[in-house]
Each structure stands twice: as structure tokens, then as C-alpha cells.
Amino acid sequence: MSGFNSLNRTNIILQHLRMSKHTDAAEVLLKRKGCAGVITLNRPKFLNALNLSMIWHIYPQLKNWEQDRETFLIIIKGTGGKAFCAGGDIRVIFEAGKANQKIAQDYFREEYTLNNAIGSCRKPHVALIHRITMGGGVGLSVHGQFRVATFSLFL
Structure with missing residues (x-):
């Protein structure tokens, strides 16, 4: 995915997990x-906001399914009734910035790498x-x- 060595990648993961108040399980x-x-996407409490951990789980699986002869289609959806995905988990990025951690660059590089993989998926x-x-x-x-978009009123 990125040109990180193992130690740098592990440090970034640990920084992100320390900043997050929830588990990625x-x-x-x-x-x-x-x-x-x-x-x-299974974070309904956070409107399925995307974080690094989610990206790191999605990307390799997307690539595996792209190569798998038994997989003909890839579907992405969100849980809960309020959101597909409200965007990136900006709270984590903001908190990391306050602690002088540089997660933002890593987050957006990884997110855009995933977006490219989706766009070029066969x-x-x-x-x-x-x-x-x-x-x-x-x-x-x-x-x-x-894209299949639905709409419902908040009642």
C-alpha cells in the first residue's frame, strides 16, 4: 500500500489507537x-465515520476480492439508520494534532489510496x-x- 517500513507503520497504528476511545474489532x-x-461500516454511534483502522481493514480485503475468481461484485454499506458514512473521523485527527502527532497526513494518504483502489477496481x-x-x-x-442512494425524512 504505502512505502512505510514495518516499524513506522506500527507506530502510526499505535498512535491512532491511543487517540481513539473505541476498539476497532x-x-x-x-x-x-x-x-x-x-x-x-459498523460505527453507527459515530455515523460510521471512517478511521485509519477501518481503511487498513478494507483496503487489503478489497484487493483480495478483486483477485478472487469467486467474487463477482463488491458492495459497501453502513449500519444504523442515520448515515452511510459521515466522513473521516475528524475528532481523532484533531486530538492527534493537539498532541503534536501527525496522523492527518497518514490518514489522508491512506484514504486516498483506498479511493484509488475503489476507482480502479476491476x-x-x-x-x-x-x-x-x-x-x-x-x-x-x-x-x-x-451508487444506490436512498432518502428518508427525519420524522
Whole structure:
């Protein structure tokens, strides 16, 4: 993905995890359903805001599914009823900046690398966009071949 050596990459991961008040264990779900690879953003409390950990889980799986002869389609969606993805986790980047940590550059480099992988993916990429979609959520959706956008009123 990036030209980091292992030690630098590990340090960046540790910095990010220290700044985050939640665990990454289930922030993104990656499953095969039939012939489709399904990416589910799973941070509804944070409107599925994208963080480095999520990117680091999505990117290699996207590449694996792109090479897999059994996978014909890649779908990305969000959990909860409020958002597909409200963008990047700006709170973590802001807090890192206050602590003189340079996560912002790493975050955006990795995010745009993922966006490029989505845009150049040889398999159809379908984004199921529901309600709030901003910043990083736009990047996860508009670079793919297909977007299905829904709308519902807040009642």
C-alpha cells in the first residue's frame, strides 16, 4: 500500500489507537455473501465515520476480492439508520494534532489510496448510500462504478 517500513507503520497504528476511545474489532465487517464481497461500516454511534483502522481493514480485503475468481461484485454499506458514512473521523485527527502527532497526513494518504483502489477496481463496486454521506463517505462511494442512494425524512 504505502512505502512505510514495518516499524513506522506500527507506530502510526499505535498512535491512532491511543487517540481513539473505541476498539476497532467490529468497526468494519467484511464478509462474502454468495458471489459478493460485502463491506459494512459498523460505527453507527459515530455515523460510521471512517478511521485509519477501518481503511487498513478494507483496503487489503478489497484487493483480495478483486483477485478472487469467486467474487463477482463488491458492495459497501453502513449500519444504523442515520448515515452511510459521515466522513473521516475528524475528532481523532484533531486530538492527534493537539498532541503534536501527525496522523492527518497518514490518514489522508491512506484514504486516498483506498479511493484509488475503489476507482480502479476491476470488479463492480456498488455503494448503498443511505442518509448522511460526507467527505470520506463520498470517497468510498463515488469512485466505484455504481451508487444506490436512498432518502428518508427525519420524522
